[in-house]
Amino acid sequence: MDRKKSFVLKGHICYSDEKKKLHIKPNSYAVCKDGVCQGVFEKIPQKFASFEVRDMGDVLVIPGLTDLHAHAPQYAFRGQGMDLELLEWLNTHTFPEEARYADLEYAQRAYGMYVEELKKSAVTRAVIFGTLHVEATEILMDLLEESGLETYAGKVNMDRNGGKNLEEASAQSSAAETRRWLQETEGKYRHTRPILTPRFIPACSDELMAELRTIQKEYGLPVQSHLSENPQEVAWVKELCPKAKSYSDAYFQAGLFGGTYPAVMAHCIWVDEEEIQLMKEQGVYVAHCPQSNANLSSGIAPVRKFLSAGVSIGLGSDMAAGSNTSILRAMADAVQCSKLRWRLVDSEAKPLTFPEVFYMGTLGGGSFFGNVGSFLPGYAFDALVLDDTSLPQPRKLEVSQRLERFIYLGDEQNIVCKYVNGVCIR
């Protein structure tokens, strides 16, 4: 037993189970053994009696949060240019900025800032886009590895419809660069994993998708991409892929839509019932990014439908289309947007509840990494210790009230410590 990674944490422990039920255990003990949670107890069981007890006092203890979708190279323009729709925004802000990552000094500086922010944040796990540049993506992965966070990061593939200086010459060269990146990073990291990253259908030719499918089988890689963010984009995909029944089907036909190898798709706003069924069957994850979807006038994803259909779903910041990297904020945004959707779009779709968004930000997204995002026995011990006493309050609140308040008003400054696999990384 690794004694450093075996201990008992005392506090007000809050977590979701696999049925999305929220458990609130005031003054309880979460047991970590070798970095793995052994459960939450009112009294410390005899078999853990020898473990070091870390009594954190009057704090909230919650699972670490997962950011299921973020673009590391967009850090420089978060909170800017928020006056455009997706396709304009990509050409005006995103592509020119991403082209800068050919400059490795810039990549080191900018990625350093992003990873530092992520390390300070409530996020313990993240699934991240880099750029098409192999070296810059390796710098990003080096920095992520040092941070102690558990992440997937991907070199982007895009061989059509990119920006000036931001397009790969051919499907073959894109594939070759991807192989080079995978070879150069193979076995190099303990906490940082590669993920295939075709930008989105409009940026990837059929040939490139076929190459990626081959690489996926060879390396056994998951895939991250974008799906159905904007009506114009959906129409464009229809033109580009006349044989596909839908945007989802375009990925499915390419063999990159879940099934054997996991896939996470950001946004999924304008999907139809048939696509939702396909996502369910293929085990495709939705990365719901409510702030981004407002910032780029994209719309509001039908999250209630995903939950009812049993589609896997977590939250994403989609930084920098989402200005803010906070997944706490994403939980609150998800509730708010679901309420506007109920009022303005579909009165059949009940707004999301607090326990549902808490689940999405913890276990929902965390499960993309395996048994992650809960304090159930057998889950990775990713935990946040939150001191919310700096939030003024004229009367005593229940732990459940403090927890809900925290997602609306708390931030990374309230984090006392953050554990990933039982290791305190801040």
Added chain:
Amino acid sequence: MDRKKSFVLKGHICYSDEKKKLHIKPNSYAVCKDGVCQGVFEKIPQKFASFEVRDMGDVLVIPGLTDLHAHAPQYAFRGQGMDLELLEWLNTHTFPEEARYADLEYAQRAYGMYVEELKKSAVTRAVIFGTLHVEATEILMDLLEESGLETYAGKVNMDRNGGKNLEEASAQSSAAETRRWLQETEGKYRHTRPILTPRFIPACSDELMAELRTIQKEYGLPVQSHLSENPQEVAWVKELCPKAKSYSDAYFQAGLFGGTYPAVMAHCIWVDEEEIQLMKEQGVYVAHCPQSNANLSSGIAPVRKFLSAGVSIGLGSDMAAGSNTSILRAMADAVQCSKLRWRLVDSEAKPLTFPEVFYMGTLGGGSFFGNVGSFLPGYAFDALVLDDTSLPQPRKLEVSQRLERFIYLGDEQNIVCKYVNGVCIR
């Protein structure tokens, strides 16, 4: 000349003019004389050469923000119970909490926390609801006065449809208490002004509205209330006021809808064209509260229509239906919600731009107080000095980019100092 209130502030000065144009003046000088702005200059004019120059360095200097709508007694449950619609939420959370303000010790403690937060915030002016309790409202006003903020605060009137322990016995007793409050506070404050505060039509009988109209004329008071927040509420008003053509008309018939005495109405989501015209004619202010309107599933106000019609409009936190007291956040929320409205409700209504929401948070709302919310000559010198250098950035930004970024990512911790009428209050 008061030399303490006469100085020159150097920084990157950003402000709106009365046509909503945003002016960005890097490395410029804002001149304050006796608490009144004399304009912004690239070089200090000869006539101000003797004024003390406060060179603030590489900072943004913007006008103080106005919160046009907040409920001071709701501070205790911000970020909680965000799973209900307006009328349920009022009965479950709001009315029981407000009833606590009969307890003056509680009022002192809770109002103290709220006013402290307001003082630290980017807000220099606010228009605030108290509760129906005279003494507690006086405590609130005492605290506001000490803070140095410029505010309107109102004892609430509600003689029907209140909660348990939160309803006045009759129109007459409500009016008598209002007179007592006005007499007890008359001449007591320099920075804190009374405002008539009928809660909303469902809580005020016709008799009470008539009494308030009489008091308004006697004291020359403005009025704050709520208008058309929720479809159920609108339907209820229709039942309660069968002779009124609309919710707005119900206030208009009562003589409490602008005209001689200013009125500010929170929300105004479900108003029709005729109401918008009436608001314009009567000079009624809209307090747009986008976060609240999402939290309570109320909808998204037609802000573009208000702007096109020339209706006066500012931003409100509507704390605690808005979880957050930040008007910076309200600016970003206003942009985001206008984009969702454009996408989901009305593709004719162009989303709000950054200069428009900046105007709304500064001059738009500030003008309820007179010449407030700009650095044009003759405006009250309300200013925020913002150090945004703690927001990491891998490359140099223009001042205009820093300003936009700030509303998305900045907060009260970036405030170096805050002037109200030329006096630094933090």
